[in-house]
Amino acid sequence: MRIEKLVVVGVGLIGASCALAMRRACAVGEIVGVGRSRSNLDRALARGVIDRAVMLGDDWTREVQGADFVLIAIPVAQYRETLAALAPALGRDAIVTDAGSTKQDVVLAARELLNERLPQFVPGHPIAGSERSGADAGDASLYVGRQVILTPLPETSSAALKRVEEFWTTCGARVERLDPERHDRILAAVSHLPHLLAFALVAELASRKDSAEYFSNAGSGFRDFTRIAGSSPEMWRDVALANRDALLTELGAYRSAIEALMLSIEHGDRASLDTMLGRAAEARRHWGETATGVGPSGHP
């Protein structure tokens, strides 16, 4: 795997980590970072994450003309504008991939905006992250052993798919393929829902007059449960809106589970509590012992 000119649109945690991983693998020539925050781009330059920086407001697509690989790693709500600008600038041999947390909306936008470049686009989603954001959070090892889901279209060229798979394996990840709709349904349940539940818990506590006394008595269970509530609000707002239907289904199922739990507690129904708690503990322990592609606890 060798990329001569890599353009990273969005040099945050995800984009910066890819750039650092590719550099460490000596698999990249030049890396150009594109972003909307001058100070973040400056940090990325200072850390050696990128070689050159262009603001999204400036004529950034000129950099795309000589690029053989473009990674889009910005909040999904900004894709349309970015893809529209990207399409006419993209060479016929260049590959485009992305790292967005939702895939059906990304596929829709790509279909509409990439025109004859559509076969060169491979939608993707690395199952790796951290509550930290920005170029400073970039970590060359972020993807080592982690899973990346690609959701190719019928139109996607097999050469593009192969190249994007190599890109991620070079970053240290394992690659699997899923249908975009299935991806969004599954990720709504195992990622988007827990993120929003953690945000909701902390926001509810923070809105109390005496919140300080609550927070001061919180322990390690609270710490781990709410770690993801420190994530980027903008990113998660966009994810929630982009994956609206699947997420509303999951939130509805979860609300029903809470209502069942409230009834069990209200009626002192030990048997139903035992069933629910026992099923969860067994499944969680089994998952903890067998899950691959997830780093040790406390690591992003």
Add this chain to the structure above:
Amino acid sequence: MRIEKLVVVGVGLIGASCALAMRRACAVGEIVGVGRSRSNLDRALARGVIDRAVMLGDDWTREVQGADFVLIAIPVAQYRETLAALAPALGRDAIVTDAGSTKQDVVLAARELLNERLPQFVPGHPIAGSERSGADAGDASLYVGRQVILTPLPETSSAALKRVEEFWTTCGARVERLDPERHDRILAAVSHLPHLLAFALVAELASRKDSAEYFSNAGSGFRDFTRIAGSSPEMWRDVALANRDALLTELGAYRSAIEALMLSIEHGDRASLDTMLGRAAEARRHWGETATGVGPSGHP
């Protein structure tokens, strides 16, 4: 601080960790473990956590007669039987404390059953734990830097309170005092609620026919959010029932928060999502930077 004979009723994660911490501090003579599982007591003996073991079914209160300090570290639903047996055996200079996650029910049981020994009892709750259970999970450092809440009664003797404070500081903890009702309200929100929410999420996913595909795409956010769902189902069933009223209040408030979130997503209300997510992220980051008494992420 010096205890000649310590009786630990319940040699699980909490009791075994106290025993190990007191041993390491050279602050204890003999430690007798009392429990209901022979194999767990054998593990505790083999690890050197306790010097002798007595089954709860046997004549364990004979061991209490010569003891100067008794720690009760069993699920709260088993307190009544234990306190009733303990009261007549307890010497007039012995101190009793406990480590139960709820305090109003414990105070009620103690008032009813300890009779003239009530002033010798100091209700307590260490804000430390782990999803692991049993004597094997015992850790001499579990309480280092952690917070222990004591909820003394008006009748509690100041000598008993002082001695229990010394016990916990010898284990490495910081001690604070709270009213039992306030304790239960606060812990319902920052501990009992998140535990039940994590259990509910995993149980809901585990009940799906295609749960394996969901679990196989879960990442580090899911891992930390659900760590506490691997905790003891029995203990958490008892906590849920013991702190029923406060917990139902918290579950109701949380359900309302989820319903508000669903409405925001349904209506594409970016402003209200921004407010909620921003408030949570700011509060969580602030807490993460300032919280004391909580170990580093990934440590129990």
